[in-house]
Amino acid sequence: MKRVLVTGAVGQIGSELTLALREKHGADNVVAGGRKTKPSPELRDSGPFEVVDCTDVKALEETVKKYEIDTIYHLAAILSAVAEANPPLAWKVNIDGLYNVLEVAREHKCAVFVPSSIGAFGPSTPQDGTPQDTIQRPNTMYGVTKVAGELLCDYYHKRFGVDTRGVRYPGIISNVTLPGGGTTDYAVEIFYEAIKQGKYTCCLKQGTKLDMMYMPDAIKAALDLMDADPQKLKHRNAFNVTAMSFDPEEIAAEVKKLVPNFTMDYDIDPVRQAIAASWPNYMDDSAAREEWGWLPAYDLPTMAKDMIEVLSKKLSG
Numbered sequence: 534m535k536r537v538l539v540t541g542a543v544g545q546i547g548s549e550l551t552l553a554l555r556e557k558h559g560a561d562n563v564v565a566g567g568r569k570t571k572p573s574p575e576l577r578d579s580g581p582f583e584v585v586d587c588t589d590v591k592a593l594e595e596t597v598k599k600y601e602i603d604t605i606y607h608l609a610a611i612l613s614a615v616a617e618a619n620p621p622l623a624w625k626v627n628i629d630g631l632y633n634v635l636e637v638a639r640e641h642k643c644a645v646f647v648p649s650s651i652g653a654f655g656p657s658t659p660q661d662g663t664p665q666d667t668i669q670r671p672n673t674m675y676g677v678t679k680v681a682g683e684l685l686c687d688y689y690h691k692r693f694g695v696d697t698r699g700v701r702y703p704g705i706i707s708n709v710t711l712p713g714g715g716t717t718d719y720a721v722e723i724f725y726e727a728i729k730q731g732k733y734t735c736c737l738k739q740g741t742k743l744d745m746m747y748m749p750d751a752i753k754a755a756l757d758l759m760d761a762d763p764q765k766l767k768h769r770n771a772f773n774v775t776a777m778s779f780d781p782e783e784i785a786a787e788v789k790k791l792v793p794n795f796t797m798d799y800d801i802d803p804v805r806q807a808i809a810a811s812w813p814n815y816m817d818d819s820a821a822r823e824e825w826g827w828l829p830a831y832d833l834p835t836m837a838k839d840m841i842e843v844l845s846k847k848l849s850g
């Protein structure tokens with residue numbers, strides 16, 4: 534039986550991944566680690582919750598010791614737009630925080646899942662069918678921390694035998710917890726605004742294609758990769774994974790099929806637009822498919838239908 538700690542458990546992915554892990558490993562075996570933000574009653578009441586700040590190595594180690602943790606899902610991170618606004622904070626959380634997690638994992642023999650991102654690529658990366666192994670020269674602080682994180686995780690595996698694994702997540706679309714300041718947030722907000730207002734103002738330009746994924750697939754990716762046979766993994770940090778790729782007009786057209794009066798206009802945010810323009814249009818995720826059987830379940834139409842159904846209920850309550 535695994536004993537799991539999730540850092541960033543109150544965040545967009547953590548809040549749903551923690552519940553999935555509790556389902557899989559038993560609620561008492563999965564510790565939700567959050568910083569200041571209050572956990573939802575569901576997260577707080579369904580298993581152990583601890584205040585864990587990954588930049589505080591002592592507190593992190595105490596929690597790992599107290600619960601005899603053997604697997605850490607390290608989701609605490611600063612997203613791309615916030616990282617551009619506050620580079621020192623991004624460095625502190627995404628680099629120093631990860632270093633602390635890896636050190637504690639080395640000391641206490643924990644396996645570690647660390648998400649990387651489409652943000653680990655940059656303007657000189659091939660943008661169409663972005664290969665698994667390719668040029669990674671991002672020009673954002675977020676990207677710098679993600680590339681360094683991938684390398685650090687591979688280093689801890691090779692040098693110290695820590696079982697580190699990760700995926701390069703695309704934009705994640707979800708309906709439980711909002712994302713916290715990324716470039717791909719528009720693809721979540723559009724659904725909330727379509728239901729609340731029937732209209733949405735998009736901060737990215739027409740034609741800005743990006744990889745995306747619905748939350749159930751993001752959770753499946755994390756669980757499946759951590760279950761994968763290590764003998765079959767040629768890569769570790771981090772695998773390209775994607776489920777769909779679209780631009781703002783394409784998602785708006787899909788939303789309009791479900792909310793017929795929906796309209797969208799544009800007010801471009803130059804910071805997010807520049808970040809998005811430097812990221813892939815779509816990644817090649819065949820290495821993940823071959824090495825551990827990655828296969829997403831949702832495409833744009835099935836994701837949009839589910840988002841509208843779930844949010845219509847949630848927002849009417």
Ligand code: SER
Binds near residue numbers: 716
């Ligand atoms: N969703 C993330 C962001 O926009 C990408 O990793 O920052």
